[in-house]
Amino acid sequence: MKKGVFWIIDGELHSYPFDGTQTGGIAKSGDTYNHKKLWEFVKPKGCNKPYNYYPRGRVEITNKSKPVIYMNPNIDSDHIEGIKNDFEILTDICIRYDYSEHYRCYLDR
Numbered sequence: 001m002k003k004g005v006f007w008i009i010d011g012e013l014h015s016y017p018f019d020g021t022q023t024g025g026i027a028k029s030g031d032t033y034n035h036k037k038l039w040e041f042v043k044p045k046g047c048n049k050p051y052n053y054y055p056r057g058r059v060e061i062t063n064k065s066k067p068v069i070y071m072n073p074n075i076d077s078d079h080i081e082g083i084k085n086d087f088e089i090l091t092d093i094c095i096r097y098d099y100s101e102h103y104r105c106y107l108d109r
Contacts, residue, residue, distance in 0.1 A: 006057055007056045008055045016033055017087050035058075054106070066091070068095075
């Protein structure tokens with residue numbers, strides 16, 4: 001299992017599992033990515049949208065080794081299997097739809 005972040009860009013899942021090799025976009029904790037910081041390294045070519053334009057989410061691992069997916073409520077459940085695959089999650093997951101400003105995107109405006 002891996003922590004990390006993801007975006008849904010034009011209906012396509014863009015996942016960034018944290019493996020420690022990327023030197024940019026690291027969160028303050030140093031053990032995962034920060035959406036805002038990582039965006040400059042991973043945004044699609046020619047994209048002039050800010051990091052918070054597209055629906056996004058993150059995978060965290062609790063201290064009891066349980067995976068939790070925090071994500072914008074506009075992300076379709078069809079993407080869950082892809083998220084599980086990309087972050088190497090083989091167990092049941094907890095999904096937390098985050099309605100806060102933190103995960104807002106253009107669909108919420």
